[in-house]
Every structure is written in structure tokens, then in C-alpha cells.
Amino acid sequence: MAEPVDPWPGEFRTVGGRRMHVRTGGRRDRPRIVYLHGLNGASTNWTDLMGALAEEYRGEAPDLPGFGKSPPPADGDYGLDAGVAAAADLIRAGDHPVHLVGNSLGGSIAVRLAAERPELVRTLTLISPALPDLRPRPVPYQMLGALVPVVGPAAYARIARRPAEVRVQDTLDATYYDPASAPAQRVLEALEAEREREGQPHAVGSVLESLRGLVAEYLRRGPRSLWRQAAEVDRPVLLVYAAADRFIDPRMARRAARTFRRNRLVLLPRTGHVAMMERPELVARELRGFLAGDGARRPGGA
Incomplete structure (x- = not known):
């Protein structure tokens, strides 16, 4: 494995009336990739992937409003549509259409954006996207407990007050197949970010409200349901699922491959x-x- 690169430099930008922190990397004269992180993630989730593609692509990774270094949204709206609006404004502020890449909640945002604003998207890559699946899984259902009125938020706040070292290790245990494989540099960076986030008054609320918004999308019916919108996406799609994913059931890969019109499916062991x-x-x-x-594949390819 290559040595970890340092986090890419970031700057604050005002787009669509909101202030967002955006990290950029790669050659400026190359095609543009925009990366969208997941729930409770940050732009630094993309450091190594941006580094691996830096010679061929110009990467931009925002901290979505209320996460990383970005301030919370002025109206307190953490719903999926608010995330779509933030991402769309960022894309419109530069060369577009872009290659759009999303992980987890960022994948949900990317699907709706590609379905409703296709002129902004050249290709779509979804890494363990959070698309509706109501079958019970231990980790997601534990997270849902945080939404139980009064008791849930209080319990989550107590969890958030545990030492940063404990929170970082819990995150690695939940999101990695092999937590020990995380480079020491990345663990130290995560610790620093956790300690910085401790002083942010919106730290707990941003996670709970984003989770509440995602649950609402899982329950949505009608033409704007995420699976209906997935079927409307007419851009080439790369689907990346993980066999040991504790959040997204890897069996959903099959449904995704049947739903997106032009896709390539990869299941990582x-x-x-x-x-x-x-x-x-x-x-x-x-x-x-x-x-x-440009993701050219015949419809339904895998």
C-alpha cells in the first residue's frame, strides 16, 4: 500500500448563499470529480482516493454543511434536498458536468442530483450508497435508537462525550473490515478532527437531523423515492458495494444493478x-x- 498523503488543502467558499469548506487536489487542467462524503463524514474521507487519481483528475471534496469544517446551515435544514442543493451549487460554480462520486449518505444525495439535475452530472459513482432498505441490520438499527424522542438524543449526546480515542476506534470498528489496516497517520488525523468537533455546538444536532432526514427518504413513496429516481438516472453508473459492509447490505447490489440503466457493478471482498x-x-x-x-457500458452491464 502506498504511503498516505497529507490531507489536501482546503478553502472556504460561498456558494448559493452558504459557506462551505472545500478541499481540492490534482491537476487543474484535468476533468473534474466532485466527492460527497457520508453521514458524520468529512472531505478528508477522500484524501487517498483523490491522491491516487491526482495525475488524471482534479478532485473537489466539500465538507457538507454542518460537517467537517463547514458551518451548519443557517436554516437548520439537514434534509436530503438541502444536501442536493449544496452539492448542485458547488458543481455549478465550476466546470460542469462533473464526474460525481458519493459514499453512503453522499450516495443518496448523488442519486437525487443525477436524477433531477442531469445537466450537472457526467458520470455517477456510488460507493455503498444509502438507498432504501427496510430489512433489519444491527448497526443501522442501533443508530435509529438515537431518534427516539427525548431518550435517544440524550443517549447519543452521552456517547458523543466519550473520549475521542474511543469514538474513533468505534468508527473504525463499524466502517472497516480490518480496522487495524488504517494507517497511523489517518487515525491521528481522525483524532484531531474529533477533538476539534467536540467544541462545535452543532456536532450532535447535525448527525441526528441528517439521520432523521435519511430515514424520511427511506420511507418516502411516490415519484421522488430514491429507487424510482435511481431508475431515471440516464448517466453511466459505477456501483461499488462491499461484502463486509455493516451498514449497507451487500445484497442490495443486485437490486441496484437491476435498477440503474447503464451500470457497472463491483463487489469488493x-x-x-x-x-x-x-x-x-x-x-x-x-x-x-x-x-x-466516460463510463461507457451497455445498459445493465456488470
């Missing part, structure tokens, strides 16, 4: 929920091959 962090070189190889022909 011995990999957890954040494949771009645990297996960046492998994900980069798949993404590089996919983008080489």
Missing part, C-alpha cells in the same frame, strides 16, 4: 463501508477504468 478509505488503490483502479471511456 474483505471490505467495509468506506471502501475509498480502506481500499483506495483498488477503488481508484475501478474508477479509473470506468472513467476512461
Whole structure:
């Protein structure tokens, strides 16, 4: 495995009336990739994947409002549509259409954006996307406990007050197939970020409200349900699922491959929920091959 690179430099930008922190990497004269992180994630989730593709693509990874270094949304709206609006405004502020990559909640945002604003998206890559699945799984159902009125938020706040070292290890245990494989540099960076987040008054609320918004999307019916919108996406799609994912059931890969019109499906063994962090070189190889022909594949390809 290559030595970890340092986190890419970031800057604050005002787009669509909101202030967001955005990290950029790669050559400015190359095609643009925009990366969207998952629930309670940050732009640094993409450091290694951006590094692996830096010679061929210009990467931009925002901290979505209320996460990483970005301030919370002024209206307190953490719903999926608010995330779509933030991502769309960022994309419109530069060269577009872009290659759009999303993980988990970022994958949900990317699907709706590609379905409703296709002029902004050239290709779509979904890494363990959070698409509706109501079958019980231990980790997601434990998270849902935080939404129980009064008791849930209080319990989550207590969890958030545990030492940063404990919180980081719990996150690695939940999102990696092999937590010990995380480079020491990345663990130290995660510790620093956790300690910084401790002082942010919106730290707990941003997670709970985003989770509440995601649950609402899982229960949504009608033309704007995420699976209905997935079927409407007419851009090439790379689907990356992980066999050891504790959040997204890898069996959903089959449904995704049947739903997206033009897709390539990859199922990674011995990999957890954040494949771009645990297996960046492998994900980069798949993404590089996919983008080489702008994702050109026959419909339903796998």
C-alpha cells in the first residue's frame, strides 16, 4: 500500500448563499470529480482516493454543511434536498458536468442530483450508497435508537462525550473490515478532527437531523423515492458495494444493478463501508477504468 498523503488543502467558499469548506487536489487542467462524503463524514474521507487519481483528475471534496469544517446551515435544514442543493451549487460554480462520486449518505444525495439535475452530472459513482432498505441490520438499527424522542438524543449526546480515542476506534470498528489496516497517520488525523468537533455546538444536532432526514427518504413513496429516481438516472453508473459492509447490505447490489440503466457493478471482498478509505488503490483502479471511456457500458452491464 502506498504511503498516505497529507490531507489536501482546503478553502472556504460561498456558494448559493452558504459557506462551505472545500478541499481540492490534482491537476487543474484535468476533468473534474466532485466527492460527497457520508453521514458524520468529512472531505478528508477522500484524501487517498483523490491522491491516487491526482495525475488524471482534479478532485473537489466539500465538507457538507454542518460537517467537517463547514458551518451548519443557517436554516437548520439537514434534509436530503438541502444536501442536493449544496452539492448542485458547488458543481455549478465550476466546470460542469462533473464526474460525481458519493459514499453512503453522499450516495443518496448523488442519486437525487443525477436524477433531477442531469445537466450537472457526467458520470455517477456510488460507493455503498444509502438507498432504501427496510430489512433489519444491527448497526443501522442501533443508530435509529438515537431518534427516539427525548431518550435517544440524550443517549447519543452521552456517547458523543466519550473520549475521542474511543469514538474513533468505534468508527473504525463499524466502517472497516480490518480496522487495524488504517494507517497511523489517518487515525491521528481522525483524532484531531474529533477533538476539534467536540467544541462545535452543532456536532450532535447535525448527525441526528441528517439521520432523521435519511430515514424520511427511506420511507418516502411516490415519484421522488430514491429507487424510482435511481431508475431515471440516464448517466453511466459505477456501483461499488462491499461484502463486509455493516451498514449497507451487500445484497442490495443486485437490486441496484437491476435498477440503474447503464451500470457497472463491483463487489469488493474483505471490505467495509468506506471502501475509498480502506481500499483506495483498488477503488481508484475501478474508477479509473470506468472513467476512461466516460463510463461507457451497455445498459445493465456488470
